[in-house]
Amino acid sequence: MKLKRLFSALAAGAALTALCATAQAREYSVSTVLSDAFPWGQAAQKWADLVNERSEGRITLRVYPNAQLVAGDQTKEFSAMRSGLIDMAVGSTINWSPQVPELNLFSLPFLMQNDADLDAITQGEGGKLAFAAIEQRGIVPLAWGENGFRQLSNSAKPVRSPADLAGLKIRVVGSPLFQDTFTALGANPTQMSWADAKPALTTGAVDGQENPLSVFDVARIDQVGQKYLTLWNYMADPLIFAVNQRVWKAMPEADRELLSQAARDAGKWEIELSRNAQAQRLADIRERGVEVIELSEAERAAFVEATASVQEKWAPRIGDALMDAARKAVAQP
Template identity: 55%
Template sequence: MKKRQFSALLAGLCASFALGLPLPAAAAPYKDEYKLSTVLGEAFPWGWGAKRWADLVAEKTQGRIKIKVYPGTSLVSGDQTKEFTALRQGIIDIAVGSTINWSPQVKELNLFALPFLMPDHKAIDALTHGRVGKKMFELLAERDVVPLAWGENGFREVSNSKKPIRTPDDLKGLKMRVVGSPLFLATFSALGANPTQMSWADAQPAMATGAVDGQENPLGVFSAAKLHTVGQKHLTLWGYVADPLIFVVNKNVWNSWTPEDQKAVAEAAQQAAREEIARARAGISAGDDALLKEIAANGVTVTTLTEAEREGFRKATAGVYKEWAGKVGAELVKQAEEDIAKR
C-alpha cells in the first residue's frame, strides 16, 4: 500500500514538473500516535469524554489520526497546573483540560471560579455558548492552541469527614484540599477554612490518613472516586463554582493536518463534548437524582442548602469575588453577569 502511494505521489510530482505547474507544498508527516492529556481516567465523565473523542477521531479519519489518552496528567508528572504550558510547548499534542488548571496561565479562565457566579446549568451554558465562551476561545487561540469544544466537569460541591456544612462557620478550621489556584485559596480562606493545595493524585491518600479533612469536587468525581471510603461522610450541595472543560489541539499539530482531517477532528470534539456534558449532568437533578441516591446509599449525609443559606456563603466571599473580578477583567465579568441574568 505504501509503495503504491509513493509511486502515485512520484508520478504526480513528475507530471506537475513536466507541465510547468507549481509543486504542492510538502505536507507535514502525521505522527504514529498523538498524545492526549487529561486529569481523570475513563471511569469519570471527564476521562470518558477524552476517550470518546479519541475513538471518534480514529473513526472519522479512517485511522489516519491515532490518539492515545494519558490520564492523571501523567505527561507532566501529575502536575495539573503545568498541562497548558506543556500543551503550548508541544510536549502534549491534544488535551481535554480544566479551566481551573489552566487559569494560572490564562487569567481570564478564573472567571468560572468566581464564587457563586453561576447558579445553575443554564448559567454555565449561557457563558460557554455565548459571548464569553467565544472570547475565551479567542484568547486561547492567541496562545498556540486551537480550542474546539466546551465540555464540563461540573459544579464543585464540598465534603468533609467531620460534620455537615450549612454555614461559613461550619468550615472554620477545617483542613480542605483545593486545586492549585490562588483564587481557591482565597475563597476558602475567606470562609475560615485552612486550604491546602495538592494534586488529585495526592488528595485521596491525604483524606484517607486524615491529613486533610475535606475537599471540593463535582458529584461525578465524588462517586467515581468512591470518596465515601476515605472518610468523606458529609457532602453539601452548594454549587459555588463550576468547571467547564476545553477540548483543544496544539496549533502546530493542527496545522500539520489536512483541512479534511481538521474538520473531522473538530466534529469529533463537538460530538464527544455534547455526550460528555450529558454524562456529567446525569443523575444529579430533581428529575433524575439517581447519582445522589447512590451517594447517600453509601452512608453519606447529603445536605442541600436553602437559598438563604447559600446567600450566607456568597456574602462571606463577596470580597474575593470583587478582587478577582478585577484580575479577570471588568468587561468580561460584566458580560458574564449580563448573560447569566438573561438566561
C-alpha cells in the same frame, strides 16, 4: 521479460501506495487528568473514537490519562501543550487558569447557580472571549466539555453556613483563587495534588475536599471518612478540547474540520452523560451512608455574601469584557 517488467511495475506501485498511506496516517497525543472511569476521561476517549472512525483510521488520537505526560502535575498541562510536548488535551479551566487568567472566571465563587447559568456563559459571548484568550496563548480551543459543579465534603460535621467551615482543613487545588475563597469562608485551605489528597483524607491530615459528584462517587471519597456532603454549586469546571497551534496549522483544512466537529460532538455527548448521571450518583452516595446537605436559598445567600470580596478582588484579573459578558449571561431569565 515484459511480464517481469509488468510485475515489477505493479509491485513498485503497490509499495508507493502503501508508502503514501503511511505518510498520510497521523498519531497525536491527548492529555487528560482523569481516566475513562470518569466522564472527563470518557470525553477524551469519545473524541479519539470519533476521529478514528471518521478518518477511517488515518488519524489516531492516543489518550494519556492521569496527567502522565506531565508526571502527574496537572497544572503543567497547558504549558506542555503550548511548547509542543503534548499535541492535544481535554483540559480543565482550573488547571489552565495559571497560564490563562481569564479562565479564573469559572472558579469565581457563586457566580453561577446551575447548568443554565453555565451554558449561558460558555455558549454565549463569554465563551467566545474565553476561547479567544486561550488562542492568544498558542492553543486552539475547539469545544466545551464538563467536569461539573464542585461540591463540598468533610469528615467533621454538616456544613450549612460559613460558620460551620471555621477552622476546617479543606484540600484545594493549586490556585490562589481557591485559597482566597476558603480563607474568606473561615476555613483553612490546604493546597495539594489529587494524588496526595486521598491519603491526607484517610489519615485526617485534612478534614475535607471539594470536587464534582462524579469524582466523589467514582473515587469513593466516602471510604476515606467523608461523611458529610454539601451541595452548594459554588463553582463549575468546564472542560476544553484543544490543540497545539503548530499542530493545528500543519493540518489540512479537511482534517481540522473533522477534528473540530468530533470535539463538538464528543463534548455534547459527555455533557449529557455527566448531567444525566447526577441523580443516580447522588442516590448511590446517600445509600452508602453519606449525609447530603441541600442548602436553602437563604443558606446559600450567606455563602455568596461571605465571598463577595473574592469576586471583587479577582474580577480585574479576568477582565471587564469577560466579566460583563458573564454577568449579563447569568442575569438573563
